[in-house]
Every structure is written in C-alpha cells, then in structure tokens.
Amino acid sequence: MEYTVKTTKPQEFVNITGLVSKAVSESGVKDGLAIVFVPHTTAGVTINENADPDVVEDILSGLNKAFPVKGNYMHIEGNSHAHIKASLMGSSCSIIIENGKLKLGTWQGVYFCEFDGPRNRKVYIKIMD
Ligand code: ZN
Numbered sequence: 001m002e003y004t005v006k007t008t009k010p011q012e013f014v015n016i017t018g019l020v021s022k023a024v025s026e027s028g029v030k031d032g033l034a035i036v037f038v039p040h041t042t043a044g045v046t047i048n049e050n051a052d053p054d055v056v057e058d059i060l061s062g063l064n065k066a067f068p069v070k071g072n073y074m075h076i077e078g079n080s081h082a083h084i085k086a087s088l089m090g091s092s093c094s095i096i097i098e099n100g101k102l103k104l105g106t107w108q109g110v111y112f113c114e115f116d117g118p119r120n121r122k123v124y125i126k127i128m129d
Pocket of ligand 1 (some may be wrong): 075077078079080083
C-alpha cells in the first residue's frame with residue numbers, strides 16, 4: 001500500500017507508527033512482517049524513541065552538526081546534506097508482527113525522516129504473512 005506523508009518543515013521526524021499499525025490491522029495478518037519503504041533520496045525512515053520527543057530533535061541536531069545544510073558539497077542541486085542524512089537513516093525498516101500487533105520495543109516508534117522539505121512524500125508499507 002502507498003501512503004502520503006505531508007511534511008511541514010525543511011527537516012523533521014514524523015512519527016508514522018500509527019500509520020504502520022493501521023496497515024497491519026487492515027491487513028488482518030496476525031504473524032508476519034511489516035516492511036516500510038521510503039521511495040525518496042532525501043528522506044528516510046528510522047526506529048527510535050517515541051517517549052521523549054527531544055530524542056528525535058537531538059538526532060536531527062546531531063546530523064546537522066555532522067552534515068550542515070551549507071557545506072563544501074559537489075552536488076549542484078545544493079541538497080547533499082539531505083542525501084547523506086537519508087542514506088544514514090536508511091530507506092526501509094522491517095518490523096515483526098505478532099498477535100496482529102507490531103512487535104516494537106516499549107519506547108520505540110517508527111519515524112519518517114524528512115531532510116529536504118516541506119513536501120508531500122510517499123511511504124510504501126508491505127504487510128507479509
Ligand atoms: Zn539532490
């Protein structure tokens with residue numbers, strides 16, 4: 001299934017755990033695998049803490065310290081920082097489905113990672129039996 005994630009900032013982490021959980025419920029699959037895939041080169045997906053929202057802000061600020069928006073990059077489009085961050089976060093994640101629910105750790109959430117927004121982005125979610 002294909003979903004749209006509307007980002008509202010140049011860079012942000014959007015919690016999409018609910019979207020993935022909904023896809024699992026709608027599929028009716030009780031034991032299997034959820035694959036989340038982001039078909040973009042300047043956005044990614046990661047799993048991290050969902051309890052304290054400061055954590056994803058710190059991840060973003062750490063990435064920005066390592067790879068500033070303006071830097072000595074070759075790519076003429078001027079968004080190399082976003083390509084680098086997208087590759088670091090990765091373009092997919094897999095989560096085990098058990099008893100019809102995502103088997104995430106207590107403090108884990110799934111985050112869509114925007115690095116060159118705001119834009120309307122796509123996320124593909126595949127639920128496997
Ligand atoms: Zn580019």
